[in-house]
Amino acid sequence: MVGEEKTSLRNRLSKSRENSEEKEDQRSPPKESLETPSNGRINLKQLMAKKIKLTAEAEELKPFFMKEVGSHFDDFVTNLIEKSASLDNGGCAITSFSVLEGENNHRAKDLRAPPEHGKIFVVRQSLLDELFEVDHIRTIYHMFIALLILFILSTLVVDYIDEGRLVLEFHLMSYAFGKLPVAMWTWWTMFLSTLAVPYFLFQRWARGYSRSSHPLVHSLFHCFLFMIFQIAVLGLGPTYVVLAYTLPPASRCIVILEQIRFIMKAHSFVRENVPRVLNSAKEKSKTVPIPTVNQYLYFLFAPTLIYRDNYPRTPTVRWGYVAMQFLQVFGCFFYVYYIFERLCAPLFRNIKQEPFSARVLVLCVFNSILPGVLMLLLMFFAFLHCWLNAFAEMLRFGDRMFYKDWWNSTSYSNYYRTWNVVVHDWLYYYAYKDFLWFFTKRFKSAAMLSVFAVSAVVHEYALAVILNFFYPVLFVLFMFFGMAFNFIVNDSRKRPIWNVMVWTSLFAGNGVILCFYSQEWYARQHCPLKNVSPRSGWSGKVMFLSPECKAWCRHY
Numbered sequence: 001m002v003g004e005e006k007t008s009l010r011n012r013l014s015k016s017r018e019n020s021e022e023k024e025d026q027r028s029p030p031k032e033s034l035e036t037p038s039n040g041r042i043n044l045k046q047l048m049a050k051k052i053k054l055t056a057e058a059e060e061l062k063p064f065f066m067k068e069v070g071s072h073f074d075d076f077v078t079n080l081i082e083k084s085a086s087l088d089n090g091g092c093a094i095t096s097f098s099v100l101e102g103e104n105n106h107r108a109k110d111l112r113a114p115p116e117h118g119k120i121f122v123v124r125q126s127l128l129d130e131l132f133e134v135d136h137i138r139t140i141y142h143m144f145i146a147l148l149i150l151f152i153l154s155t156l157v158v159d160y161i162d163e164g165r166l167v168l169e170f171h172l173m174s175y176a177f178g179k180l181p182v183a184m185w186t187w188w189t190m191f192l193s194t195l196a197v198p199y200f201l202f203q204r205w206a207r208g209y210s211r212s213s214h215p216l217v218h219s220l221f222h223c224f225l226f227m228i229f230q231i232a233v234l235g236l237g238p239t240y241v242v243l244a245y246t247l248p249p250a251s252r253c254i255v256i257l258e259q260i261r262f263i264m265k266a267h268s269f270v271r272e273n274v275p276r277v278l279n280s281a282k283e284k285s286k287t288v289p290i291p292t293v294n295q296y297l298y299f300l301f302a303p304t305l306i307y308r309d310n311y312p313r314t315p316t317v318r319w320g321y322v323a324m325q326f327l328q329v330f331g332c333f334f335y336v337y338y339i340f341e342r343l344c345a346p347l348f349r350n351i352k353q354e355p356f357s358a359r360v361l362v363l364c365v366f367n368s369i370l371p372g373v374l375m376l377l378l379m380f381f382a383f384l385h386c387w388l389n390a391f392a393e394m395l396r397f398g399d400r401m402f403y404k405d406w407w408n409s410t411s412y413s414n415y416y417r418t419w420n421v422v423v424h425d426w427l428y429y430y431a432y433k434d435f436l437w438f439f440t441k442r443f444k445s446a447a448m449l450s451v452f453a454v455s456a457v458v459h460e461y462a463l464a465v466i467l468n469f470f471y472p473v474l475f476v477l478f479m480f481f482g483m484a485f486n487f488i489v490n491d492s493r494k495r496p497i498w499n500v501m502v503w504t505s506l507f508a509g510n511g512v513i514l515c516f517y518s519q520e521w522y523a524r525q526h527c528p529l530k531n532v533s534p535r536s537g538w539s540g541k542v543m544f545l546s547p548e549c550k551a552w553c554r555h556y
Helices: 002-027 044-088 096-102 127-131 135-163 171-176 180-209 215-244 249-282 293-301 319-353 358-394 412-419 421-438 444-467 473-488 496-526 538-544 547-553
Strands: none
Touching: 127 358, 135 319, 171 249, 171 319, 180 215, 180 249, 180 293, 215 249, 215 444, 249 293, 249 421, 249 444, 319 358, 319 496, 358 496, 412 421, 412 473, 421 444, 444 473, 444 496, 473 496
C-alpha cells in the first residue's frame, strides 16, 4: 500500500515535471541567446529569466506536492505503527485494518488496535510541538503572546488614567485561589487514599481468589468495598469539603477535577488487572499477576487514564522544556485573568443598568463569543498541551498524543475523538466497549448515548460544584445539541465548509455558555435573596430582590 502510494506520487511528480519542461521548451528562446557572451560577462536579463522560470516551476509543483504529502503521510505512519504492533503480537494478521473494514469505517486516521489488546502506547511528540517547528505555525503562537502584552498594557494604561497610578493588584486571581491550603490537604487525602485502598483491595482479592471456596462471593464482597470507596471516599468526601468550607471557584476546580481523575484512575487500574488474574486462575498458574506499588504509583502521576505495567519511556528529562511548559501554564492563567478584566467584567458590570430583554440577551451572547473562544483555546493549550507535557517530560512518559488535529475536524464525531484523547480513550475502552461487551454488541447507538450521558453528567456536576449552583446549560448543549450534531455532522462530511460549520457552532456554543453562566453568577453575587423559601423558583424569588435587580433577574 505504502509502496504504491510512493510510486503514484513519484509518477505524478514526474509527469508534472515533464509538462513543465514542455511548456519551457515552447516558451524558451533559442539556445544561442541563453549562452554566456564571449566577453565572459553574464547577461543579467537572461539570468533573471532563468530564475523566474525556476520559480514558476517550483510554484506549480508546490501545491500538488503538499496535497499529496498531506493525504498520504498520516496513512503511512498509521500503517507503519499497525505493522509493528502486529509483529509485537507474534505476527498476528488481525490488525485494526481488518477489524474496521468489517465495520465499514474508511477513516485511516482513527484506526485502533483490536479491543482485546487495548490502547497501544508508542513514543511520539505532541502535535503542537511538531507544528511549532514550522515558522509559519509558530508565528500564530507569537501573535497570541503579542495579544497578551497588549491586554497587559491596556489594563495598566486604563488604570493609570482612571486612578492616576499603576494598579498592580490581582483581586480576581487572589479571590479565585482563596483557601488554597484546604484544597491542598484535600488533594493529599484523596491521593493517599487512592494509592492505598484500591491497591490493597485488589491485592487481597487477587491472592485469595484462587484459594477461595466461593470465588464469586469473594469477588462480589471486594467489588462492593471498592464501590463504597469510589462513591463515599472519592465521591462524597471531596464534595463535602468543597461545600462545607465554601472554597472559591479555582480551589474548587482543583479538588473536583482531581477527584474525577482519581476515580477514573482507580477504575482503570482495577479494570485492566482483574482479567489478568482471572486468566491466571483459569490457567491454574502458580504466580498471581499483581503489579508493584511503584508501577501503580507511576500510573497515578502519568498523563494517561489507561493503566499499563510499563509505558514507553524517553531516555532523558529536558528540565528546560519542563520549566517552559509550566511558565506557559502560568502565562495562560494571567491571560485568562486579563480577558476577564478587559472583556468580561465591563460587559457584566454594565448589564444590570438596563432591564432584561431579548435584545440584552442576544447582545450578551455575541459579546461573549470572543472571550469564550479565547478561553477555550487557552484552556486547551494550558492543560492538554503544557500541563500534560510537563508531567510527561518529568516522568519520561513517551506517548505524548494527548490530542489530535481537532481544529481540522469536519464532523463533530471526529472533534469528540480528537479534542481530548486522554479522556476519550477512557470513555471508549471502559464505557463504550464494555457496554457493547455486556450487551453482545447489539446496541451501538445505545452505547454511544450512554457515553454522551456519562460525559454530560460529569461535566455538569463539575460546573455545578465549582460555581456553587446548578444551571444545566452545558448539559443541554452537550446532551441534546452535541448528540444531534454527532449524528447529523458525521464522518461522511468531508468538504471544508463543514469545518467552517464546526468552528461556527463552537464559537456560538462557547458564547452561550460564558454568557448564561456569568449572568447567573452575577445575579447570585449582586442580587441577594432575602427570606426565600427553598422550594420557590426564580419566578417566585424576584419579589425579594432589590429594585434594580428585579427586572434583570426576571428571565430566570
